[in-house]
Amino acid sequence: MKNGTRKWLFCAVLVALLAGFVGAASAKEILIGNMQDISGPTSVWGNAVTRGAEIAVEKINAAGGVDGAMLKLITMDTKANVQEAIKGYNSLVSSGVVAVVGPPVSNIGLALGPIANKAGVPVVGSFIDPRVTVGEDGKPQAAMFLMQPSSVQYSEIMASYTIDVLGLKKIGVLYDQSNAFAVSLMKPYVEYIKAAGGEIVSEQVYTKGDKDFKTQLTKIKEAGADCLYFPNYIQEAVLVTNQRKQIGFDVPIIGGLDFAPPFASLVNDPEAANNIYLANNFSEKEPQLKEVWDVYKAKYGENPVNKVFLGYDKILLIQEAMKLAGGTSSEHVMKGMPVVANLEGTTGVLTISPDTHQPVGLSMVMYKIEKGEYVELGRYVPEKHRAPWSK
Amino acid sequence: MLVQNILNGISLGSVYALIAVGFALIFNVLKFSNFSQGGVMTVTAYAGYVASRYLSDRLDSLVLFAAVLAAAAVSGAVIAAAVERLAFRRLRRTKSEPVYYFISSITMGILLENLITIYASSNFYSYPRFFATSAVPLFGVNVAVTDMMMFALSIAALLALLFILHRTKIGLGIRAACFDVNTVQLMGMNPDFLVTTALMISGALGGVSGVFLGMNYTLYPQLGQMVVKGFVASVLGGLGSIHGAVIGAVLLGILEIFFISWVGAGWAPVFVFIVMLAFLLVRPRGIAGIIVQEKA
Numbered sequence: 257m258k259n260g261t262r263k264w265l266f267c268a269v270l271v272a273l274l275a276g277f278v279g280a281a282s283a284k285e286i287l288i289g290n291m292q293d294i295s296g297p298t299s300v301w302g303n304a305v306t307r308g309a310e311i312a313v314e315k316i317n318a319a320g321g322v323d324g325a326m327l328k329l330i331t332m333d334t335k336a337n338v339q340e341a342i343k344g345y346n347s348l349v350s351s352g353v354v355a356v357v358g359p360p361v362s363n364i365g366l367a368l369g370p371i372a373n374k375a376g377v378p379v380v381g382s383f384i385d386p387r388v389t390v391g392e393d394g395k396p397q398a399a400m401f402l403m404q405p406s407s408v409q410y411s412e413i414m415a416s417y418t419i420d421v422l423g424l425k426k427i428g429v430l431y432d433q434s435n436a437f438a439v440s441l442m443k444p445y446v447e448y449i450k451a452a453g454g455e456i457v458s459e460q461v462y463t464k465g466d467k468d469f470k471t472q473l474t475k476i477k478e479a480g481a482d483c484l485y486f487p488n489y490i491q492e493a494v495l496v497t498n499q500r501k502q503i504g505f506d507v508p509i510i511g512g513l514d515f516a517p518p519f520a521s522l523v524n525d526p527e528a529a530n531n532i533y534l535a536n537n538f539s540e541k542e543p544q545l546k547e548v549w550d551v552y553k554a555k556y557g558e559n560p561v562n563k564v565f566l567g568y569d570k571i572l573l574i575q576e577a578m579k580l581a582g583g584t585s586s587e588h589v590m591k592g593m594p595v596v597a598n599l600e601g602t603t604g605v606l607t608i609s610p611d612t613h614q615p616v617g618l619s620m621v622m623y624k625i626e627k628g629e630y631v632e633l634g635r636y637v638p639e640k641h642r643a644p645w646s647k
Numbered sequence: 648m649l650v651q652n653i654l655n656g657i658s659l660g661s662v663y664a665l666i667a668v669g670f671a672l673i674f675n676v677l678k679f680s681n682f683s684q685g686g687v688m689t690v691t692a693y694a695g696y697v698a699s700r701y702l703s704d705r706l707d708s709l710v711l712f713a714a715v716l717a718a719a720a721v722s723g724a725v726i727a728a729a730v731e732r733l734a735f736r737r738l739r740r741t742k743s744e745p746v747y748y749f750i751s752s753i754t755m756g757i758l759l760e761n762l763i764t765i766y767a768s769s770n771f772y773s774y775p776r777f778f779a780t781s782a783v784p785l786f787g788v789n790v791a792v793t794d795m796m797m798f799a800l801s802i803a804a805l806l807a808l809l810f811i812l813h814r815t816k817i818g819l820g821i822r823a824a825c826f827d828v829n830t831v832q833l834m835g836m837n838p839d840f841l842v843t844t845a846l847m848i849s850g851a852l853g854g855v856s857g858v859f860l861g862m863n864y865t866l867y868p869q870l871g872q873m874v875v876k877g878f879v880a881s882v883l884g885g886l887g888s889i890h891g892a893v894i895g896a897v898l899l900g901i902l903e904i905f906f907i908s909w910v911g912a913g914w915a916p917v918f919v920f921i922v923m924l925a926f927l928l929v930r931p932r933g934i935a936g937i938i939v940q941e942k943a
Contacts, residue, residue, distance in 0.1 A: 467864040468655075
């Protein structure tokens, strides 16, 4: 054999061997994308979701993976920016991910919907605007899945608790009219209250960047409201809580998820952080949290926030979808996700509706903040949310 | 409702006034709109917060509050001096076009804001509680203690500034520099020192404003963007007039609150700016009636 031919033959064998190794390595890995805000304004949430997802991946891999293949999480930083998120999603699809852990940001979910439907790589997120998972035609977005109550479900839980449990019927509403999250939480609440015989005595708005709400609060106070519904982000929640006390408006606040810890500690005034109701995804006392809680605390030296458990459950859902569909490709995840039922997650029992790609019958844990302390009131789900096939 | 709105307006105006006074001082001396004041306010608010965290175990609440204000004022003065050295001095030496002062001040404001974002993240923080009571009854309605203190401090800052400008040698020098820097130099005064002093006073005021803004509205990197309201108040009051800035700020605060009450928060800015435009059409010199030619 000539020298040159021998060299070519050696190279060909080497390439074949390398290809074999690479093929063998990728055959044992299932790539899952994770798109979160790692460095932007909502990075507290993004990092928490990522850590929760990583803990789930580590646990699944320690138990032998899925069908003998190890899960590998590839994280992309969205910087809470829609364009960055779209670039990140396309890059993940090119990398061969079979599913993507989505961010808890609705406007990113809205932008990703049509792209993900076309690419066929499902996104499992916690974007609560229902338009992310259900199109204008009323049909579910094929590749988009929500794993916590939508804004409609959440608002109705809060509205039902306000009127059916607390017996408060004269409601004042204050919300950011320039924020889709706040608006999506306001409308269903108001509709539920009116349908249940309650009255919206004053509806006040503010816009992005406003920091002084005393005028709106004074108007709501003057209107004789029994309580204040305030579905907005945590920074405004802190301001409104303090300003409510400053003007002497001592009625309950019915809040959103942003009133969950660490909200009360940020108010820095137990007298102000008082008489506030909220619904959280879980209770710290619930036994299903313990394992993740302990792992997180040992790893990061702090208590986990609720987004950690959302990240964890997103991976559990993807794993369950693979099991149900009998394969590990993106097509299998797409096929399995809508039929997930009664999956014991950390945030509750997860059943995904094939009609809406949203969870059904998912209860929330009600809390009351009393002088800066969270007092648990138990799980709550309105009667109309209960599905016959859910627990 | 009316009394509550007026008091709310005065309290909001007090926030703007603290910003506007520092703004007006620099306009008075250097004849340009110093938007780096926003960045200075942000950094000093964070400096005050760090001081509060560091000293909270060592000092009682009222002493702690005074220490936090002092720390923020000193850091504001130092940062403003650094801004003068980095952003404005060379421009003055080279007699640069006026627009460069404006660009330079905006750039410094953005730089300071971004530095805070990098080092302190974009999360928000809350100042500790300094006072046992957060609100006191006045004329049958509740008024926040911080709002009352802000109003008192705005008045105090105005009086202190007027005293410095009209009763001290430095003040005389600063006022002389307002007219002609070259002549001031010929008369043996150091214009660099005078300009730096003016900026340091403005920076110290920015520090105090920053702490109050942080206490009232939480601490976040974009806190200094409220400087725009200070600028509007300054224009309304008469550019370059310090007492005009305070009056303009309180008027702006009251106007905003009443428009929020009448037409809602969405439309309120529209109506406020319409009133402002109408006012400036009738009286372009502003309330105080002083016209100073602006560099930028």
